[in-house]
Amino acid sequence: MALLKGTLDVLVLKTLSWGPKHAYEIASWLDGRSDGRLTVEDAALIQALHRLEERGLLGADWAQTEKSRRARYYRLTSAGRAHLKAETERLTDYVDALTTVLTTRTAG
Amino acid sequence: MLRRIFRRLLRTSSHVHADVDDELASFLDSRTDALIASGMAPADARAEAIRRLGGASLTAARQQLHQSATQREKHMRLREGLHQLRQDVRFALRQLAKAPGLTAVGVFTLALGIGASTAIFSAVKPVLFEPLPYPAADRVVMVWDENINFAGREVSYGSFLESTERGRSFVATAVMRSWQPTMTGPAEPERLDGQMVSASYFRVLGVPPALGRDFEAIDDRVNGPQVVMLSHGLWQRRFAADLSIIGRPITLDGDSYTVIGVMPRDFEDVLLPAADAWTSLQYDMTLPQAWGSHLRMVGRLKADVRAVDADNALDAIARNPIAEFPRAKWALQRKGVSVVPLQDEITRGVKPALRAVLGAVALVLIIACVNVVNLLLARGAQRRGEFAMRTAFGAGRGRIVRQLLTESAVLATLSGVLGIVVARFGVAALIALSPPGLPRIHAIGVDTSAFLFALGLTSLVGLGIGLIPAVQATRSDPQRGLQQSSRGTASGITRNSLVVVEVALALVLLVGSGLLLRSLQRLFRVDAGFDAGSLITMQVQTAGPKLSNASATLQFFAGALDAVQRVPGVQTAALTSQLPLSGKPDRYPVHFESAPTPATDFESMAFAYGVTADYLTTMRIPLRSGRRLDARDRRDAPIAVLLSESYAKRRFPGVSPIGQRLRVGSNDGPWMTIVGVVGDVRQASLALDQTDAVYIPSEQWRNARSGGTARAMSLVVRSTADPATLVPAIKSAIWSVDRDQPIMRVATMEGLLEASAAERRFVLVVFEAFALVALMLAAAGIYGVLSGSVTERTREIGIRTALGASRATILALVIRKGMVLTMLGVVIGIAGAVAASQAIVTLLFGVERVDALTYAGVVGLLVIVAGIACWIPASRAARVDPTVALRAD
Numbered sequence: 001m002a003l004l005k006g007t008l009d010v011l012v013l014k015t016l017s018w019g020p021k022h023a024y025e026i027a028s029w030l031d032g033r034s035d036g037r038l039t040v041e042d043a044a045l046i047q048a049l050h051r052l053e054e055r056g057l058l059g060a061d062w063a064q065t066e067k068s069r070r071a072r073y074y075r076l077t078s079a080g081r082a083h084l085k086a087e088t089e090r091l092t093d094y095v096d097a098l099t100t101v102l103t104t105r106t107a108g
Numbered sequence: 109m110l111r112r113i114f115r116r117l118l119r120t121s122s123h124v125h126a127d128v129d130d131e132l133a134s135f136l137d138s139r140t141d142a143l144i145a146s147g148m149a150p151a152d153a154r155a156e157a158i159r160r161l162g163g164a165s166l167t168a169a170r171q172q173l174h175q176s177a178t179q180r181e182k183h184m185r186l187r188e189g190l191h192q193l194r195q196d197v198r199f200a201l202r203q204l205a206k207a208p209g210l211t212a213v214g215v216f217t218l219a220l221g222i223g224a225s226t227a228i229f230s231a232v233k234p235v236l237f238e239p240l241p242y243p244a245a246d247r248v249v250m251v252w253d254e255n256i257n258f259a260g261r262e263v264s265y266g267s268f269l270e271s272t273e274r275g276r277s278f279v280a281t282a283v284m285r286s287w288q289p290t291m292t293g294p295a296e297p298e299r300l301d302g303q304m305v306s307a308s309y310f311r312v313l314g315v316p317p318a319l320g321r322d323f324e325a326i327d328d329r330v331n332g333p334q335v336v337m338l339s340h341g342l343w344q345r346r347f348a349a350d351l352s353i354i355g356r357p358i359t360l361d362g363d364s365y366t367v368i369g370v371m372p373r374d375f376e377d378v379l380l381p382a383a384d385a386w387t388s389l390q391y392d393m394t395l396p397q398a399w400g401s402h403l404r405m406v407g408r409l410k411a412d413v414r415a416v417d418a419d420n421a422l423d424a425i426a427r428n429p430i431a432e433f434p435r436a437k438w439a440l441q442r443k444g445v446s447v448v449p450l451q452d453e454i455t456r457g458v459k460p461a462l463r464a465v466l467g468a469v470a471l472v473l474i475i476a477c478v479n480v481v482n483l484l485l486a487r488g489a490q491r492r493g494e495f496a497m498r499t500a501f502g503a504g505r506g507r508i509v510r511q512l513l514t515e516s517a518v519l520a521t522l523s524g525v526l527g528i529v530v531a532r533f534g535v536a537a538l539i540a541l542s543p544p545g546l547p548r549i550h551a552i553g554v555d556t557s558a559f560l561f562a563l564g565l566t567s568l569v570g571l572g573i574g575l576i577p578a579v580q581a582t583r584s585d586p587q588r589g590l591q592q593s594s595r596g597t598a599s600g601i602t603r604n605s606l607v608v609v610e611v612a613l614a615l616v617l618l619v620g621s622g623l624l625l626r627s628l629q630r631l632f633r634v635d636a637g638f639d640a641g642s643l644i645t646m647q648v649q650t651a652g653p654k655l656s657n658a659s660a661t662l663q664f665f666a667g668a669l670d671a672v673q674r675v676p677g678v679q680t681a682a683l684t685s686q687l688p689l690s691g692k693p694d695r696y697p698v699h700f701e702s703a704p705t706p707a708t709d710f711e712s713m714a715f716a717y718g719v720t721a722d723y724l725t726t727m728r729i730p731l732r733s734g735r736r737l738d739a740r741d742r743r744d745a746p747i748a749v750l751l752s753e754s755y756a757k758r759r760f761p762g763v764s765p766i767g768q769r770l771r772v773g774s775n776d777g778p779w780m781t782i783v784g785v786v787g788d789v790r791q792a793s794l795a796l797d798q799t800d801a802v803y804i805p806s807e808q809w810r811n812a813r814s815g816g817t818a819r820a821m822s823l824v825v826r827s828t829a830d831p832a833t834l835v836p837a838i839k840s841a842i843w844s845v846d847r848d849q850p851i852m853r854v855a856t857m858e859g860l861l862e863a864s865a866a867e868r869r870f871v872l873v874v875f876e877a878f879a880l881v882a883l884m885l886a887a888a889g890i891y892g893v894l895s896g897s898v899t900e901r902t903r904e905i906g907i908r909t910a911l912g913a914s915r916a917t918i919l920a921l922v923i924r925k926g927m928v929l930t931m932l933g934v935v936i937g938i939a940g941a942v943a944a945s946q947a948i949v950t951l952l953f954g955v956e957r958v959d960a961l962t963y964a965g966v967v968g969l970l971v972i973v974a975g976i977a978c979w980i981p982a983s984r985a986a987r988v989d990p991t992v993a994l995r996a997d
Contacts, residue, residue, distance in 0.1 A: 023131065024138035042161045043169060046135065047176055054180050062130075067141070071134040072127075 003038060008048050010091060011038070013057065013076060013084040022071035023049060049074055057083050128177050132170055136161065193514075200515040210487060211519070214480045218523030218569060220881065221476030223530020226554065226562040228469040228874075230531065231538045232462040233558070234551035235455045241376050241551070243314040244408075249415050250453040251281070251405040251422070254444045263405045263445075265391045267426075268306075270433040271405075271445065274425045277418035279410055282309040283403040286380065287387060288820075289360035290649065290850055295346065299649065299850045300360070302385035303377070309386070310337075312408045313377075319343075320354040320369030327368070327388040335388055336365040340373040342384040360385070378454050379404065381550060399436035406450065419447040454547045460950040461543075461871045467947055468620060468878045471613050473565070477573050478610050479885045479892075484516065484577040485603050486896045509578040516574025517567075524566030528554065531562065541873055543866035576602065603893050604929055610889040611933025612940055614882035615970055619941035621875035622962040623952055628872055630954030631865055637789030637799070638688070639728035643857035644831035645687055648842060649820045649850045662743075662807065664846055665821055669720060671841040677829040678838070680726040683806060683821040685718035688791045689864040690822070690853075698802060700759055701769040701779065714755060714800040715791045716772050718809030718821075724750075724786055726826045732756075734766045734784030741805035747780040750803040756785045772802060780804065793864050795953050824857070831856050868951055883970070886933075887977040894926050895981035902988055910990040918986040926978030927971075934967055 003011075015026050023046055030040055052058040057080035063073045076084070136157050143153035161169040204211040239245040251271065253263045263271075268283045275281070284305040291298050303309075307328040316322055317337060327335050336358065338347075347353050357364040365387065377383040391403075409418055423444040429435055495508055531554050539552060580602060648668060650661050665683055672681045696716045717723070721737045732753050741748045749770065756765045769779040788799035806821070823842075827834050839851055855863075862869070898905070905918060945957045955962070 022138070023135045024142075027139075028142065042135070042139070043172065046131070046173060050177060050180060054184065065134075065138070069134055069137060070130065071138070072131045 003040065007091065008040065008044060009052060010084065010087040011040075012045070012048055012052060013080055013087070016058065016074055016076045017081070017084060020073040020075035022065065022073050024071075026074070052080065056080075128173050129170065132161070132173065196511055196514040197518060199511065200518040203515055204519065207487060210483055211522075214483055214519055215523045215526060217476045217479050217885065218520060218573075219526035219530055221473040222524055222527030222562055222565055222569065223534055224878070224881075225469050225473045225565055226527060226531035226558055227534025227538060228465055229561050230535050230554050230558040231542070231552050232466050234548040235458060235462055235546075236466070238551070240378055240451050240454070241374070244411075245314075245451065246449060247279075247409040247411070248312060248314070248450040249407050249409060249418065250448045250450050251407055252446045252448065254426075254446050263403050264399045264436075265393060265403060266399050266433075266435060267445075268403060268405050269393075270435070271422050271425060274430075274433070275418070275422055277409055277413045277421050278407040280308040280311045281405065281407040282306045282312045283389065283391075283405045284309060284379065285389070285403055287385075288649070289385065289387075291346070291385075292359045292362070292848075297848065297850060298346070299852060300342070300384045301380060301382040302387065303380055303383055304389045305386050306389045306391070309406070310371075312406050314408065315372065315375050317369035318372035318375075319351070320367070322369065323386075323388055328390055330390050330392045332388065332390055334360075334363055334365040335368045336360065337369045337371060337386040338367060339371050339377075339384045340375065343370045360387075376548070376550060378450070378548060379406070381548070407447075415447045415449050419445065422447060458543075458546055458867065460948070461867055464620070464871055464948045464951065465874050467944070468617060468875055471617050472878045472881055473569075475610050475613050475882050475885045477569055478606050478613075479889050480519070481573045481576050482603050482606050482610075482889055482892055484573060485580060485606075486892060488512075488577045488580055489896070489900075512578035513571065513574040516577070517570035520566045520570030520573065523569070524562055527566070528559065528562055531558065538874075541870055543870045544863060600897065603896070607886075607889045607893050607929045608933040608936065610886045611930055611970065611974070612937035614879070614886040615934055615937025615966060616941045616944050617875065617879040617882045618966040618970060619937075619945060619963060620948055621872065621879040622966045623945060623948065623955060623957070623959060624868065624872040624875055626955045626959065626962055627951065627953040628865060628868055631794050631868065632861075634790065634794045634954075636688070636794060636861065637729060637787050638857075640857040640861050642827050642829075642831050643727070644825045644827060644834060644838070644854070645690070645822055645857055645860065646835075646838070646854040647820055647822050647852045648683075649852065664849070665720075665806070667845040668842045668849075669823070671844055672823065672825060672838050675834065675837045675841050677827050677834050679826045679828050680722045681823065681825045682723035682726040683720045683823055684723050685806065685809065685821060686715070687822045687824070687860065688789050689793065689860045696773045698800075699771040701771075703759070714752075714772075714802050715798075717801060717803045718806040719803050720806050723803070723824070726824050727789075728826075729789060730787040732785040732787060733764065734782070736784060736786075737803065737805050741808060743807040745808070747778060747808045748783040748805060749780040750784045750786050751782055752799050752801040753785055753788050755788075755800040755802075756782075770802070772804065780808075794861065795865075822853075868953070871948070871951055883973055886970075887973045890926050890930065890974050890977040891980060893929070894922060894978055895984070897925065898922060898981045898985045901985075905985050905988045906990040906992070909988060915986045918988070919982045922982035922985045923975070923978045926974060926982070930971060930974040930978075934970060938963060938967070 011030060012026060015021065015029050021029065026049075027040060027042060027045055030038060049058065049060075053060050053074070057077060058074045059077050060072050060074050062070055065071045136154070139157040139160065140150070140153045143156055144150055148156065158169065240248065242248055251263060253267055263283065265283065268281070272278070272281045282305055284303045287302040287304045289300050289302060291300055305323065307323045307325045310316060310322050318340065320337075323335070323337065326332065338353070343349060343353065353367050354369065355366060357366050359365070407418070409415065426444045498508060499505075535552060535554055539549065542549060648665070650664060669681060669683055672678060695713045698714045698716075719737065721739060721741070723729075724731065724736050734750075737748060737750065749772075751759075751765055759765065760768065765782045765785060768782045770782065771777050771779060786803070789801060790796065790799065791801060792798055823838070825831070825834065825838060835854055842849065842851060905921075908918065908921075941963070942958055949957055
């Protein structure tokens with residue numbers, strides 16, 4: 001299932017709310033959590049990371065991975081945390097409304 | 109925030125790329141590892157990882173990411189730049205607010221300079237910088253018959269026809285003459301300004317009517333239907349913009365005219381800016397006056413023809429008459445023609461005046477800028493400590509220059525905004541002051557181009573006033589600056605030379621206005637030849653079918669004059685066909701019986717006046733010999749004529765002209781006998797020594813022009829009381845004879861004298877205002893520099909006083925410095941003024957460009973003002989208390 005527009009950013013922020021991760025970790029985490037149902041393009045993910053960093057919602061630092069490779073670790077900034085909270089509320093609200101409407105039984 | 113700025117400074121474009129490359133590589137490695145772990149062959153795993161990254165190859169994926177990364181970086185840099193600019197501006201505003209006095213003076217001075225420049229630019233732009241408001245306006249030309257004495261003579265209908273038929277240079281040609289019909293109808297009568305035009309007039313200008321149709325050849329037949337074209341203004345004002353006006357009749361001069369069209373709203377008739385109505389000329393070539401030179405001719409050149417080509421072609425035609433186009437014996441045409449671009453024709457008269465005014469305002473702007481530079485330099489000297497501090501903290505020279513430039517740009521912007529307000533008022537004042545002959549006055553206003561001009565000026569000023577202080581501030585050694593040393597000699601020299609410049613420029617302006625002032629004084633000392641005091645004049649028109657024949661018109665004028673003479677307070681009254689100094693003079697060729705001149709020798713053109721008996725006494729024009737006109741000179745008596753003095757002397761050297769005969773107009777009219785010689789009168793303008801005139805009794809006036817009897821006469825009244833209070837009584841006296849006749853152009857003769865010098869006065873007023881501003885700014889400049897130097901030298905002065913220097917010595921010390929600067933400026937200024945006065949030479953009258961008295965007076969004034977400006981800081985210096993001064997640093 002392809003992602004709805006605008007949801008990738010909030011998914012990335014959510015992923016990072018558990019702690020700093022590098023790009024591949026984020027991709028596999030998302031893949032695992034959604035049981036493979038959410039397909040995230042690798043390129044789109046990396047661009048999203050850069051975009052969020054530039055907006056000040058993420059910070060990034062180079063560090064060693066467990067397999068002692070160099071990787072860029074992203075973490076939430078306080079602005080990112082606030083943004084995540086607001087966006088989560090907005091999206092769940094939206095999904096709620098969507099569900100209500102779509103599951104209304106048609107008469108007869 | 110700070111980290112981001114540092115990071116940005118460290119990151120160049122290649123850094124960004126390297127960053128992204130590293131991240132991609134690490135991502136691919138992780139993905140490949142994971143795929144291998146799930147059982148894929150290593151080579152396949154790598155390929156799959158790249159495929160998932162969205163690229164056909166690693167490079168494609170990388171490129172895409174690079175691109176978006178670079179773009180992001182660009183955005184960020186722009187934002188950083190804007191952010192920094194905002195900071196600079198905020199800092200500049202804070203700095204300006206810290207010195208409110210300096211800021212106010214600076215903004216006010218610059219606003220004056222920018223505002224005055226913008227106002228003058230707006231006023232001169234339509235004349236100097238803009239083409240006429242017609243399509244391909246450079247192809248519209250004016251055609252004159254050539255003549256020995258006059259650069260251009262109006263053409264006759266005959267020469268118009270011939271040049272149009274035989275000429276090959278024009279797309280269209282037209283002739284016109286002025287027309288002042290009185291419009292009657294349901295509303296009150298109104299006299300209109302208009303033109304009688306041949307059919308192609310609007311095609312020459314290139315502007316078709318907005319409504320209805322243009323004039324066609326069929327409208328221009330003799331005795332054709334009476335048709336009229338209306339201006340947009342008249343259509344709105346009198347006909348409520350009624351679309352159904354086309355084809356309807358309106359009443360002009362008692363006749364019915366059919367409206368054929370309405371001109372567009374933005375149409376400007378530069379040949380008669382006040383024109384409200386145009387009718388067809390319907391010229392009758394069979395009338396005896398048909399070859400009179402009384403038509404103005406315009407033409408639109410073909411695209412590939414230059415004015416000079418058309419001139420040559422028409423000259424050739426003029427020199428080679430052909431049988432098909434017979435010419436009257438006295439036709440001027442054979443001398444050739446001159447073809448002048450309409451733009452030059454319209455603006456030639458006022459160009460020198462406008463250029464002079466433009467030059468003057470440029471000087472004022474420069475002086476204003478110099479003054480503000482001086483203020484900023486003085487402040488820069490005080491702020492040296494601050495700059496040194498910032499340099500020490502690592503701010504580069506470029507950074508400080510940028511900060512100072514931002515400050516001056518902010519200062520200039522504030523001034524620019526205020527300047528536009530000043531310009532608005534300035535333009536209104538200029539329009540109110542403008543001489544009546546200023547062309548295209550309706551096109552004057554603070555419009556978009558004026559705004560752009562002000563904007564451009566503001567940026568230039570901002571850069572100009574910022575650069576010197578900025579360079580000055582950063583040149584000094586920070587080490588010395590931190591020590592708060594107050595002896596800044598480099599900036600001192602700059603400031604001194606700026607004061608010299610200011611004084612020099614102010615002197616140029618002062619000399620200009622001095623010369624103009626003296627010219628005007630000389631001009632008003634010229635003897636006009638008549639006594640203008642307590643004389644009132646007005647024009648009485650006759651219109652309508654009641655007065656359609658000559659004797660009824662004469663009867664009306666006689667009755668009106670009689671009634672006016674009986675008004676209490678009226679000493680004498682007379683009527684004349686033209687007034688001296690009242691605008692366009694009426695000149696005719698004069699032929700003397702004693703010394704016949706060839707028909708084409710128009711050297712003997714003279715002003716011809718048709719006057720009633722009391723004209724000379726009313727005007728107090730003295731009689732030199734013979735008799736005045738009187739009751740004898742009735743309509744049926746032999747025609748009597750008076751000659752002006754110097755004209756008589758020239759034509760009849762050593763003999764009495766009394767009893768000699770002459771003809772006026774065409775050389776086959778009746779002979780007139782000279783009965784008297786009267787004093788010379790300045791006819792066209794006080795500045796012009798053209799006095800040749802003949803006076804003919806109005807009853808005997810056989811007008812050489814069409815119409816036979818003058819339909820409009822000017823009334824001159826000499827009163828015993830204040831002339832202005834008599835106007836209502838005089839008007840009602842005229843209306844008691846016939847209440848339908850319009851009375852116009854009520855003026856005192858003194859007013860007409862004033863108006864004849866209006867252009868000079870306009871330039872003088874502008875120059876005087878500018879010179880005054882310049883003088884004050886120069887004085888302020890001297891004051892500022894001296895008072896700055898006194899402050900800086902407090903310690904030195906204190907020591908001198910302590911060592912026994914007297915108060916007078918200290919005074920002299922400071923004043924000498926100021927005076928040395930002033931005199932340097934004066935010397936440079938005199939040289940500049942001698943050169944610059946060339947620009948106003950055409951406006952001078954009776955005074956040389958290098959007039960010793962003017963220069964001496966101006967220098968005297970400047971020295972006195974400079975002396976006052978020196979005295980204040982000097983006396984402050986003299987009061988310095990050595991005990992305080994020595995402790996000051």
